[in-house]
Structures are given as structure tokens and as C-alpha cells.
Amino acid sequence: MTPHPPPRPAQLGPLLARRRLALGWSQQRTAAELCAAAGVPTLSRHEVSRWERQRRVPGGFWLGWLAVVLDVPLVVLAAAAAATRRAAPARAAGPGRRAAGPGGRPAGRTGPGRPVGSTRGGAPRASATG
Numbered sequence: 001m002t003p004h005p006p007p008r009p010a011q012l013g014p015l016l017a018r019r020r021l022a023l024g025w026s027q028q029r030t031a032a033e034l035c036a037a038a039g040v041p042t043l044s045r046h047e048v049s050r051w052e053r054q055r056r057v058p059g060g061f062w063l064g065w066l067a068v069v070l071d072v073p074l075v076v077l078a079a080a081a082a083a084t085r086r087a088a089p090a091r092a093a094g095p096g097r098r099a100a101g102p103g104g105r106p107a108g109r110t111g112p113g114r115p116v117g118s119t120r121g122g123a124p125r126a127s128a129t130g
Contacts, residue, residue, distance in 0.1 A: 011087060012080040013054035019070045020052075027052070030069070038065045054088070057081050 020030050027045040035043050038061075050056040058066065063081060067074040 010080050010083070011054065012057060012077065012084040013052045015072070015077070015080050016048075016066065016070070017052045019072055020048075023070070033069045034062070034065050037069050038062075054084055057084050057088075 020027070025033070027048040031043050031045045031048050034048075035041050043062075047056070051058055051062075058081065060078075063077045064074060066072070067077050
């Protein structure tokens with residue numbers, strides 16, 4: 001008889017939503033509790049929603065505070081966050097989105113890692129000499 005494989009860690013979004021609902025909290029209250037605990041006044045219920053819908057995965061700072069506020073062991077949240085990152089499909093371009101370029105960045109944007117001389121539209125800059 002072969003042993004069963006270990007259970008896969010839960011994904012983070014559903015885990016956060018289940019725990020929040022078990023506490024009887026709204027996303028707004030969850031954000032307020034996180035702000036109060038962390039001393040950071042800028043977290044909104046929209047970010048909590050993004051985490052629960054797995055549009056974003058919180059980093060280590062917020063995972064630590066989620067563990068405290070939701071009373072969930074940090075190792076459980078960290079494993080769920082890792083499982084969520086591994087399972088995330090490449091985000092396809094949808095309505096209002098540009099297809100991702102190299103490195104997962106939207107195509108046509110400037111910034112670190114962009115070719116020298118490129119502009120926001122991706123077209124080469126015109127020469128200043130005439």
C-alpha cells in the first residue's frame with residue numbers, strides 16, 4: 001500500500017476569507033484591525049478584498065500582522081501564500097489590460113530594465129541632432 005501524498009497547503013485567499021467570516025468581521029473591520037495592530041493607517045478594505053480574491057498576495061510584513069489579528073499561525077499563512085504564488089497562472093490580458101511584457105510587466109512601460117532610449121509608448125526617441 002502506498003502512502004498518501006501530504007495534503008497541499010490551502011490557498012491564501014479562501015483561508016483569509018474563512019477566518020475573517022468566522023470572526024464575524026467585514027473586510028472593513030479586518031483592515032481597521034490590521035491598521036491598528038501594525039500602526040499603519042493606509043491599509044484599506046480594498047486590499048483585503050484583493051488578498052481574498054487572490055489578485056495580490058501579501059508580503060511578509062502583512063502576513064505577520066494577519067497571523068496576529070486573525071489568530072492563525074504564521075507558518076500556516078506563509079505556506080498558503082507560497083501555494084498561492086505557485087498556483088497563480090500567468091495573468092492574461094483582458095479588457096482594459098495590456099499583455100505582459102518581459103518580466104511580467106505590462107508592455108510599453110518605461111522603468112528599470114527597459115532598453116535605453118525607449119519611451120512610454122515603446123517607440124525609440126527621436127534624435128536631437130538634425
